[in-house]
Amino acid sequence: MDTDVLVVGAGPTGLMLTHELRVAGVSAVVVDRLPERSELSRAGGVHPRTMEVLDQRGLLEPLLATGDYPVSPGHFAGRLFDPADHDSRLPGRFIPQTVVEDFLTDRLAGHGVGVRRAHELVGLAADEDGVTATLRHGSTTRTVRSAFLVAADGAHSTVRRLLGIAFPGRPGTDTALVADVRLRDTRPSRPAAAGQSHTTAADGSWAMQFPLGGDLRRLALGGPAHSLPREIPVTEEEIRAGLRTVYGPGVDLVEQRYTYRITNAxxxxxxxxxxxxxxxxxxxxxxxxxxxxxxxTGLQDAVNLGWKLAAAVHGWAPQGLLDSYQSERHPVAAGVLRIVQAQSLLMDWAGTGGPDVAATRELFDTLLQLPDTRRHLAARMAGLDIRYPMPGAPGHPLLGRRAPDLDLTGAQGPVRLHALLRAGRGLLLDPSGGSDLAAVARGWKDRVDRVPTSTATDALLIRPDGHVCWAAAQPYPSEPLAGALRRWFGEG
Structure with missing residues (x-):
């Protein structure tokens, strides 16, 4: 093998996956067909669950140190949440995708891993033992042999095309324009000027914007006037006309940066x-x-998959571990598609201006006044409600969910639970004070850290991705723990 894992695509997903593999001591090569990273800001927010995931790897503090990133309350169909609606000590932040990519690229460079740019995948053959990829770089073509290959190469994936993998679903029926802009706003009242805002006009036009740092903002304009074929360039006049329609004469364009059109595919x-x-x-x-x-969702795909691939490379992956990536992450993304479609209806993304949409939105706004509704939707949007299936395990409120970021008191003094996951290993939180759990866990000490603590009341076995895969209250039976260790961490 030339490398353990070949990662195709150097966006946030591919970079995060490569980082996970390096933390786990697995060799990885990441390639991208583009000669340089795209300057399009694209995504602009990091949600609370992703903030937790970054924190679990020691990435959060250095990422936040790279700039001044405002807190993002999050929203559902343009209706803002309150930070108190999130069950997390880490609020979301407005962090552009370009910043995330630059940061992860620099971290990988610190591990001695560089992105091989201008490397285009032109051939792919997989067998029972590995994958052979053919890459073209300028006038040179070479093959790379790897144990595994991960396609993180975007919506128009070359890997999908070469393997003939279908991409079922709904094609785009409408478009909207997106631009990174600077605006002049002379309105007496500027609602949500520092955060997200969603505003509609009588003719079905709508605008949404959020900060990208300084006075730069991400602007989206939609409705019938902007539902144009994607190949038609976005002009300054189109943006100015959309701003006048939605906001009136008090808002004008000062600078237009990157522009493109998006679809509702x-x-x-x-x-x-x-x-x-x-x-x-x-x-x-x-x-x-x-x-x-x-x-x-892509960053969390990477964290879910990374430790499982590493387990397979190191030879201790139990049967079914790699397949659990499908059973865990496919339902999550399917739920994301559904919740996005519901929001597009409430926001009247197509700009129909129909009375049915207005009536539905009015009812939804009433329901959103209920605290339970806000907390439920905030958790869905932030990724805090994810619960993976844990076959064969008894019921416990934390089973399958993300581990709480507890403040612990252990042998080494006070520490946060999430900080104990930075090595990318499993974690056994042991409040038993006895030797039974310790004796069981000893067989997995090369991949699971046992942490005695007097703070927690329940014993927790936590996977490297931060999800609880076994939990027990007193009297902390040791036999079920052995089964969970074998199920998720192989034979001891």
Whole structure:
């Protein structure tokens, strides 16, 4: 093998996956067909669950140190949440995708891993033992042999095309324009000027914007006047006309940067695994970019898959572990597609201006006054409600869910639970004070860290991605723990 894993695509998903593999001590090569990283900001928000995931790897503090990124309350169909609606100590932030990509690229360079740009995948053959990829770089063609290959190469995935993998779903029926802009706003009242805003006009036109840092903003304009073929360039006059229609004469364009058109296409591959080839991020699922769900879902795909591939490379992956990527992440993305489609209806993305849409939106706004409704939708949008199936395990409120970021007191003093996951290993939180759990866990000490603590009341076995895969209250039976260790961490 030339490398353990070949990652195709150097967007957030591919970079995060490569980082996960390097943390786990697995060799990885990441290639991208573009000669340079795109300057399009694209996604602009990092959700609370993704913030937690970054924190679990020690990435969050250095990422936030690269700039001043405002807190994002998040929204559902343009209706803003309150940060208190999120069950997390880490609020979301407005962090452009370009910043995330630059940061992860720099971190990989610190691991001695560079992105091989201008490397285009032109051939692919997979067998029972590995994958052979043919890459073209300028006038040179070479093959790379890897144990596994991950397609993180976006909505128009070359890997999908070469393997003939179908991408079923709904084609785009309407478009909207997106631009990174600077605006002049002389209105006496500027609602949501510092955060997200969604405003509609009588003719069905709508605008949405959020900050990208400084006075730069991401602007989306939609409705019948802007539903144009994607190949038609976005002009300054089109933006100015849309601003006048939605906001009136008090808002004007000062500077237009990157512009493009987006569609409401919604697609998802049926199978995330094809032998030794896996699909992640936009290569596996696409949808209307509402609320930054695409980048966040892709980053979490990467964290779910990374430790499982590493386990297979190191030789201790139990049977079914790699298949659990499909059973866990496919339903998550399917739910994202549904929740995006519901928002596009409430926002009247097509700009129909119909009375049925207005009536539905009025009812929804009433329901959103209920605290339980807000918390439920906030958790859905932030990725805080994800619960993976845990076959064969008894019921516990935390089973399958993300581990709470507890403040612990252990042998080494006070520490946050999430900080204990930075090595990318499993974690056994042991409050038993006895030797039974310790004796069981000893057989997996090369891949699971046991942390005695007097703070927690329940014993928790936590996977490297931060999800609880076994939990027990007193008297902390040791036999079920052994079964969970074998199920998720192989034979001891």
């Amino acid at each position: 919604a697609r998802q591959v049926a199978d995330y695994r094809h032998g030794r080839v896996f699909l992640a991020g936009d290569a596996a699922h696409i949808h209307l970019p509402i609320g930054g769900l695409g980048m966040n």
